[in-house]
Amino acid sequence: MGKVKKLAVALTALGAVIGPLGATAATAAATTAAAAMPATTTSYYERTASPKILYRQGEKAGKAAAQGIVILDFGRPGVDGPRFGTMAYSGAFVSFAAIEAGVKSYIKAYYRYAPRYTKLNVAVGTNNSCGLGQPCGGTLSCGCPDEPPSFVTWGRHFALTVEQVDNWAGALRAQYGYTDELRAVAADDAEPAYDPGYQNTFDVLKGYANFVGGTFPPMVDFGSAEPNYWTEAQLLQVAYGFRPDVPMPQIYYGAQADQWAGLLHYAKTRLDKVIDIYGVLTTGGGTNTPQIAYADMLRAVSSVTEQAAIPWLSTIHR
Secondary structure, three states: OOOOHHHHHHHHHHHHHHOOOOOOOOOOOHHHHHHHOOOOEEEEEOOOOOHHHHHHHHHHHHHOOOOEEEEEEOOEEEEEOOEEEEEOOOOOEEEHHHHHHHHHHHHHHHHHHOOOOOEEEEEEEEEOOOOOOOEEOOEEOOOOOOOOOOHHHHHHHHHHHHHHHHHHHHHHHHHHOOOOEEEEEEEEEOOHHHOOOOHHHHHHHHHHHHHHOOOOOOEEEOOOOOOOOOOHHHHHHHHHHOOOEEEOOEOOOHHHHHHHHHHHHHHHHHHOOOOOOOEEEEOOOOOOOHHHHHHHHHHHHHHHHOOOOOOEEEEEEO
């Protein structure tokens, strides 16, 4: 079975940064898969967009020669009067202008401290929590404070911010002759339980995709695929249905890998689509180690699509 054309386009767009995926080769031996496991990068739930704090994070990534992807998750969509931005994990509003400045600071530090010829995607992240009819803190609410009046419009502003950062990073690389390949991309921690009606998640992705108008900058889905909230078609639309979307599942527990394998099986058998997994996200606090999460995801996906390696692996911290 051949891959859909869209996947080939997506791989071409990302190939300059992540390298060849090698996703549908014959089933690899366990030793080969272990040897191919990428190094784990450090991602963050950001409490602020402080350029000083983001600079230190970028410095740490550069000194560690981080490659693949890092996610800088600035929280759910928010507004402050006419300004669009996010509600950071401190609870404070952070404008897109502040996020842009913070991510640029991260990139400056990475370029300065990384060894030559590294390849990294810096993902500007958000999530889909706190919408109409969704959990808001510990209680059910008719919505959270400071939500954008239009999530489609918010998605467009988000796309503009990511594109501006990516263009700036390319110009900085050319100006100083850096050999590292760094691209700015977007990411969304899209979890069905936080938007059971699927409206706000859909609107953000639609606004982002409409503004981008193609496959780059991609939108990385680093969420979950638990059942009984969204249909399989909706889960697939978030992970892969809009042209920029690529999946990087959170595999905090083994069952999550099986849920994603079920979605890939649905795509293959019902829609004749073979979909690659681009990355695996882990977290701390008694959940899967990166090694176990990677093995769980690769085992689950290879049984459906024969994908032989996954290019990205990251652990997200608060």
